[in-house]
Amino acid sequence: MPASAAPVRYRFGRFELQLDERRLLSAGAAVALRPLAFDVLTVLVERAGHLVTKTELLRRVWGQVVVEENALQAHVSALRRVLGVPAIATVSGQGYRFTLAAAPVEALSAPATPHNLPHALTSFIGREREIADIRRWLESTRLLTLTGAGGCGKTRLALVVAGAMLEQHPDGVWLVDLAPLGDPKLVPWAVAKALAIQAPPGQEIADTLIGWLASRCVLLVLDNAEHLLDACAQLADRLLRQCARLALLVTSRERLGIEGELNYRVPSLSIPADDASDGLLASEAVRLLVDRARLQRPDFEATAADAPALAAICRRLDGIALAIELAAPRVRVMSLEALSQRLDDRFRVLTEGSRTALPRHRTLRSLIDWSHELLSEPEKAVLRRASVFAGGWTLAAAEQIASGEGVAPGDLLDLLAALVDKNLVITQATQASDGDPRFKMLETVRHYAQDRLRESGEEVAVRDRHVQYLIGLAGALDGSLDAVLQQTLPQLDAEQDNLRAALAWCEGEPARAVQGLRLASLLVTFWQTRGNYGEGVGWLERLLALAPADERGPARAMALHGAGALVAFNGDQAAAEARLREAADLWQQLGDRQRLAASLANLAEVLAYSSELVAARAMAEEALSIAREFGDLRTISFALAVLAQSSLSSGDLPTARTWLSQCLAVARSIGPWNTAATLTMWSLLMQELKDLDASRAALQESLQGFIAFGDRGGAAYARMQLAKVAQDLGDLPAARAELRQAFDGLPRGQYNELLEWLDVFAGALEVPGHAVAAAGVWGCVQRHREERALFSMRPARLQRLREVARHALQDDDAFDRAWQEGRRWSLEEAREQARSLLAVGD
Known part of the structure; x- marks a missing residue:
């Protein structure tokens, strides 16, 4: 600047x-x-x-x-x-x-308005919008309280605003510093001292203040009122009622709570949205850090290479002005990157405040200690227990996890409201799906509260309750109809950080791994619909390896089943088969035939994808028979789909149609998501029957079902099939348009679908111009299919498209060279080749 x-x-x-x-x-x-x-x-x-x-x-x-x-x-x-x-x-x-x-x-001479405002020793950064807002509100209200988290800059902002309001208050603008006071009775005396007035003998000091202020136009700034709220509220109410031209600007971590008060929450400084260096200095937090770092090291200059570390520091400190001021001195002895990495231990690192600052402003820990000590014991308990939440929580979650031992569930709402008022908890802009608000903490406050939780000896019990709560929430996904899933999945979207925190807690000790297996296995449908296959497999495999060797119960069997299902989506059919066979054996030992049927159905699908059609058909029929005993609609639908798939792959279209008709009827009774999945297979049958209009209609209905359900991978697959239909109709521009949208939605790790997408993409390339590129993509796909023993759903169609491309090139050697070159590509290289070609307009 x-x-x-x-x-x-x-x-x-x-x-x-x-x-x-x-x-x-x-x-x-x-x-x-x-x-x-x-x-x-x-x-x-x-x-x-x-x-x-x-x-x-x-x-x-x-x-x-x-x-x-x-x-x-x-x-x-x-x-x-x-x-x-x-x-x-x-x-x-x-x-x-x-x-x-x-x-x-010439600069305007010092205003005639009397005041006692101190001169700033450092530059004031940003806050243009807040200054304008506060000045505007002070023109229409007589009591404005600036609240906010400790260290967010309330005092400095109030002083800047007060200095800008001198002309509007000709009888004076006076700062009353309440921080040093410990006795509430001294509040009116502190005001009198700031005004330089004394009470006559025998007169109450409040009456003296009223007599002096009654006819004057004055702005009083009551700074740091949070520890004297009752006394400040009583005095403010009395003065405002009897002094018509008086205005009060209060700073506090909690509002006074009296009639006529307007509460303005001071936000943290703006933080960078990303690490891009060109827009970094639009962030107030970054500008403050750079400015204060230059006071520590006059030669300090932030370069483009420092942008990620600058952004990370400011984000991790939540844009809290005092925390950034405390971080700046560390640039004397460490790089910005090193400082960013050490903020995991922020309370040991940020300890070098000004010697003349208030004691509570000299370290980050003392800053929050001050707020913490003003809490009641139940408020302290809720704050530390709520620190187990990552990414926020609902009232219902708090009632289950933060209650107990001095905190009644019915008191949680009032206690959370009190913590919100004290700016230690904040309400999120988004609400839970049931309309209740969500709460969260700034990360700095959460780190502090987690330290308190560990010190309290409650951590294990509270974190275990956190895991159990999430198991209960995810349990709705276990075999439910689509209507229940559609209600539960958005709730889990909001809880992703909590789910990861709970699973990480379970991963910390073998004794907790069984509960982790239970939670992770219930989340398989969630990870599937959201396209997070790799994350799901990672959690399941690590927890399976960690769980005690003698663990042979339902939690392990469910985890094996879930891992097998997700690994199959990743295209590793051998690993999927091994996990699902182990799950089926364990269900047999446990005598759980209903779960056995589900694992058999999934295993049958894996075998069908590996072209073991006879074995797949036999296993699907066994799964179907067992599932019908229990009326398990979801497994019945799945088994029928595998039977249809096996018949379709073997070319038995009438039998495939029979199985699919039954499957579709069951799917519609389950709900739109199951129906959408069945319709994609129906569309394949219609393509084989050359009824492209029926195929397209089925896919359009399927696409809408996937979109409504939030299934990104399913929507991408439906678009891919729509591209096939457009391709077969000779409309290559439409095919490419669908492929672009499918590409954007295709989750990483959805191995089978990526191979099929690349197959379809290569066929949609315009020939002869892109025949060489098409040959390379096909060669890559062919090698990866061979390595994993996978097959194409419509090999005859694919062979026809390859021959068209070969003929258009009119150079068999060039086509074969490109094919062999493609066989050396990784799937990521093929994906990038496709990305670059998609960027070229039709």
């Missing part, structure tokens, strides 16, 4: 640029400018009439941070919209010139 130099104010046309207050005025009204646009304007105005090169502008506004030139152009464009296009002339290839006559004016 450019340094301000005298004069600090300029006039040009109808505008006044005030460098001391960082404002641009037009006819007395403030003009909204982004901070970097203001800095660009400052440099141009200081050199009005002269060329300012782009290099100089970039250096003075962005320092050593590397940015694209178009960032500068965007700010110049924004200034032209405010000032008029002629105000800033472009000097072609060189830079810009400010064309308006900019006359320097």
Whole structure:
């Protein structure tokens, strides 16, 4: 940011640029400018009439941070919209010139308004929107309380606003620092001291204050009121009722809670949305860190290489101003990258506050200690127990996990509301699917509360309750109809961080691994519909390896079944078969025939994909027979689908149609997701029967079902089949359009579908122009199918497309060379080849 130099104010046309207050005025009204646009304007105005090169502008506004030139152009464009296009002339290839006559004016002399506001020792960064909001509210309310998390910058913001309000309060703006007080009775005396008045003998100090303030237009700033709330509330209420021209600006971690109070929550500083260096200094948190780091090391310069670490530090510290101030001194002894990595232990690292600061502002831990000690014992218990939640929680979850031992479930709402009021817990913008609010903590507060949980001796019990709660939530996925799944899956979307935290806790000890197996196995459908196959397999395999060797119960069997199902989606048919056979054997030993049927049905599908059609058909028939004994609709539908698939693969279309008709009837009774999956197979049958219109209709219904259910992989597969139909109809542009959308939605790790997508993609390439590329993709797919013993659903169709491409090239040797080259590709290389060709328009 450019340094301000005298004069600090300029006039040009109808505008006044005030460098001391960082404002641009037009006819007395403030003009909204982004901070970097203001800095660009400052440099141009200081050199009005002269060329300012782009290099100089970039250096003075962005320092050593590397940015694209178009960032500068965007700010110049924004200034032209405010000032008029002629105000800033472009000097072609060189830079810009400010064309308006900019006359320097003397800075306004110190206002006559009396005040005791201290002079700042460091620059004030950002907060333009908050300053404007607070000033506007102070014009219409007489009691405004700034609340927010400890260290978010309430005091500094209040002082800046108070300084800007001097002209509106001719009888004075007075700061009353309540931090040193321990006795509530001293609050009115602290106000009197700030006003430099004394009570006559025998008169109550509150009456003296009323007598002095009653006829005066005064703004009082009551700073750090959270530990004296009752006393401050009583005094504020009395003064405001009897002093008509008095206004109060209060800073506190909790509102006063009296009539007429307007509560303004001060947010943390803005943090970077990503690690891109060109927009990094738009973040207030980054600008503060860079500014304070330069006070520690005058030679400090942030480069483009530092952007990820800068962004990570500010995000991990939640944009809390004081935490960033405490982090800055560490740049004297470590790099930004090292500082970022050490923030896992932030309470040991951030300990170097100013010697003259309040004791609670000298370390990060003491900052939160101050808030914590103001809590009641039940509030402390809820805060530490809620720290097990990652990514937020609902009231229902808190009632199950944070209650007990001094906290009744019925008190949870009031206790959470109190923690929200004290800015230790915040409500999230999103709500739970049942309409209840979600709560969360800033990560810095959560780290602190987790330390308290460990110290309390409650951690194991609370974390185990957390796991049990999630098992109960995920249990709705176990064999339910689609309507239940459709309600539960969005709930699990919101709980992904909690699920990962719970599974990680279970992974920490072999004794807990069994509960982890139970939770992970219940999540298989969730991971499947969301396309997170790799994550699901990872959790299941690690927990299976960790669980005690003698664990042979239902939890292990369910985990083996889930791992087999997910590994099959990843295309490792041998591993899938091994896991599913082990699961089936264990169900046999446990005497659970209903679960046995489900594992047999999945095993039959694996065998069908490996072209072992006779074995697949026999196993599917056994699964179907058992499932019918129990009325297990989902397994009945699955077994019927495998029987249809086996018949379709062997070319027995009438039998396939019979099985599929039965499957579709069962699927519709289960719900739209099961129906969508069955319709994709029905579409394949229709393609074999040359009824492309029926195939397309089935796929369109299937696609809508997958989309409504949130099944990304299923939607991608339906689009892939729609591309096939368009391909067979000769509409290659439509096929490519569907393939583009399928590509964007195809989850990583969905191995079988990726192979089929590449097959379809190669057939949709325009020939002869892309016949060589098509040959390479086909060669890659063929090798990977051979390695995993997989087959193509429609080999005759695929062979026909390959022959068309070969003929279009009219060079068999070139086609064969491309094919062999493709056989050396990894699937990722084939995917990238496809991505580059998709980017080319039709």
